[in-house]
Amino acid sequence: xxxxxxxxxxxxxxxxxxxxxxxxxxxxxxxxxxxxxxxxxxxxxxxxxxxxxxxxxxxxxxxxxxxxxxxxxxxxxxxxxxxxxxxxxxxxxxxxxxxxxxxxxxxxxxxxxxxxxxxxxxxxxxxxxxxxxxxxxxxxxxxxxxxxxxxxxxxxxxxxxxxxxxxxxxxxxxxxxxxxxxxxxxxxxxxxxxxxxxxxxxxxxxxxxxxxxxxxxxxxxxxxxxxxxxxxxxxxxxxxxxxxxxxxxxxxxxxxxxxxxxxxxxxxxxxxxxxxxxxxxxxxxxxxxxxxxxxxxxxxxxxx
Numbered sequence: 001x002x003x004x005x006x007x008x009x010x011x012x013x014x015x016x017x018x019x020x021x022x023x024x025x026x027x028x029x030x031x032x033x034x035x036x037x038x039x040x041x042x043x044x045x046x047x048x049x050x051x052x053x054x055x056x057x058x059x060x061x062x063x064x065x066x067x068x069x070x071x072x073x074x075x076x077x078x079x080x081x082x083x084x085x086x087x088x089x090x091x092x093x094x095x096x097x098x099x100x101x102x103x104x105x106x107x108x109x110x111x112x113x114x115x116x117x118x119x120x121x122x123x124x125x126x127x128x129x130x131x132x133x134x135x136x137x138x139x140x141x142x143x144x145x146x147x148x149x150x151x152x153x154x155x156x157x158x159x160x161x162x163x164x165x166x167x168x169x170x171x172x173x174x175x176x177x178x179x180x181x182x183x184x185x186x187x188x189x190x191x192x193x194x195x196x197x198x199x200x201x202x203x204x205x206x207x208x209x210x211x212x213x214x215x216x217x218x219x220x221x222x223x224x225x226x227x228x229x230x231x232x233x234x235x236x237x238x239x240x241x242x243x244x245x246x247x248x249x250x251x252x253x254x255x256x257x258x259x260x261x262x263x264x265x266x267x268x269x270x271x272x273x274x275x276x277x278x279x280x281x282x283x284x285x286x287x288x289x290x291x292x293x294x295x296x297x298x299x300x301x302x303x304x
Contacts, residue, residue, distance in 0.1 A: 034065070036073055040077055060266040068254040094115075100168050100286060103290050105242070112244045113243060114280075115255055116276065119276055129238075133212065135229050138208040139204065139228070140227055148177060151184070151208055155206045157188075161190070166194060169233045170233045198216065198218075260276070
């Protein structure tokens with residue numbers, strides 16, 4: 001009986017120890033569970049699907065997750081208007097976002113902050129830059145188009161309202177030159193994407209239109225050297241990664257620092273070649289443009 005009792009006590013002891021050990025392992029696992037953050041992305045070129053965008057961002061976000069100990073869930077949006085809503089309302093935690101939509105989201109939610117700004121090659125592929133240039137372009141063989149005034153009564157193509165380089169900066173450029181674009185041009189088209197604008201210029205279906213340097217380089221690859229730059233509408237901060245207060249400040253710092261270490265192979269399919277941290281004041285010129293243009297038209301937010 002004594003041996004049986006001793007064996008029973010010993011078995012109970014080991015069962016208790018196993019339970020405590022298992023509970024400790026579970027508690028440790030729960031304590032070290034990776035936080036999950038919703039990362040908003042939008043198609044920024046015509047013809048790109050949600051799957052295309054996910055494929056472009058997946059390598060970067062998987063690498064970033066390993067660096068900071070988190071998991072990033074890609075959330076697709078139909079446009080920057082939806083991304084602004086989601087980011088400002090904290091329905092997503094972070095977003096790849098252009099400067100004008102960033103400013104608009106921050107106006108609605110001051111807790112939105114830009115963690116890092118993309119670096120890209122400048123138009124001449126000479127150096128990496130945290131900004132890009134917006135242009136008004138025409139066909140190179142249009143000898144009658146020599147400057148802004150020569151576009152009076154022309155057929156003109158924008159991208160869509162709130163496209164940073166495809167509407168907002170060009171309209172600010174017109175305003176600063178004393179022009180009302182709604183009466184200056186004979187016909188105005190909102191073509192929905194940057195490539196559609198350059199395609200329309202190349203085909204001659206419009207006389208001139210707006211674009212940005214990355215798309216212009218792609219259009220030259222597609223159509224040949226058929227374009228000329230009529231005017232530069234501004235130097236514009238690159239797209240960046242913004243976060244709201246749903247991401248703890250310590251995690252924001254980790255993400256920012258990690259992005260500065262990202263290598264070029266993580267950016268295949270994206271216009272970025274790296275990231276840099278810019279002061280909040282870097283976006284003040286964008287805020288000025290938004291204020292200038294917002295009085296002339298409704299702004300709901302788009303993208304490049």
